[in-house]
Amino acid sequence: MAEIRLRKATIEDSSDLFSWRNDPVTRAMSRDTGPISRESHEVWYKRALADPKKSILIGENEEDQIGMVRFDYQDSPRTAEININLNPAMRGRGYGQTLLNESCEYAFSHLGIERIYAEIKPSNLPSIKIFERRGFKYLPSDKGSMLRLELVKEN
Ligand SMILES: CC(C)(COP(=O)(O)OP(=O)(O)OC[C@H]1O[C@@H](n2cnc3c(N)ncnc32)[C@H](O)[C@@H]1OP(=O)(O)O)[C@@H](O)C(=O)NCCC(=O)NCCS
Numbered sequence: 037m038a039e040i041r042l043r044k045a046t047i048e049d050s051s052d053l054f055s056w057r058n059d060p061v062t063r064a065m066s067r068d069t070g071p072i073s074r075e076s077h078e079v080w081y082k083r084a085l086a087d088p089k090k091s092i093l094i095g096e097n098e099e100d101q102i103g104m105v106r107f108d109y110q111d112s113p114r115t116a117e118i119n120i121n122l123n124p125a126m127r128g129r130g131y132g133q134t135l136l137n138e139s140c141e142y143a144f145s146h147l148g149i150e151r152i153y154a155e156i157k158p159s160n161l162p163s164i165k166i167f168e169r170r171g172f173k174y175l176p177s178d179k180g181s182m183l184r185l186e187l188v189k190e191n
Pocket of ligand 1: 061127
């Protein structure tokens with residue numbers, strides 16, 4: 037499969053991120069499953085772009101916008117929670133694995149992150165598969181029904 041180029045998200049990506057975020061599968065797999073209004077997305081997105089505790093990346097190739105990955109830095113140093121969302125038109129073709137793999141490498145090499153944390157719904161089988169295959173390991177689950185996984189940078 038062709039490689040995906042990663043770049044930082046900009047304000048021009050707002051419409052794409054809004055439509056990908058409101059996709060029904062994305063909503064169903066999110067912690068908060070309700071639809072999001074355009075207005076609240078715009079407010080959230082402007083704040084998120086300016087927030088030093090977030091990094092939002094876009095994966096793309098020559099033709100298409102493939103998807104987004106967001107790292108939310110946690111209180112403990114060098115730890116971030118990952119959230120991945122593919123453009124719905126790009127799902128089911130293996131791009132999720134490539135985007136996850138490349139984003140983890142980017143986080144370790146460019147963002148100073150040493151531990152990546154993920155929370156996944158047990159029903160989200162494609163997501164579980166790509167995280168396990170990248171080498172994420174399970175943590176004890178203490179947050180209701182969410183699976184908790186982590187990937188630690190190798191020295
Ligand atoms: C999760 C997501 C990133 C996966 O990316 P994708 O490229 O669409 O993934 P694929 O459809 O290629 O599936 C990944 C793997 O799971 C398998 N899979 C898909 N649906 C499955 C199912 N219902 N049962 C078992 N395996 C399944 C696929 O066959 C594939 O395995 P393979 O590579 O061995 O063939 C993407 O679907 C997405 O953006 N979902 C919405 C947001 C989300 O759930 N984010 C994760 C929360 S962090």
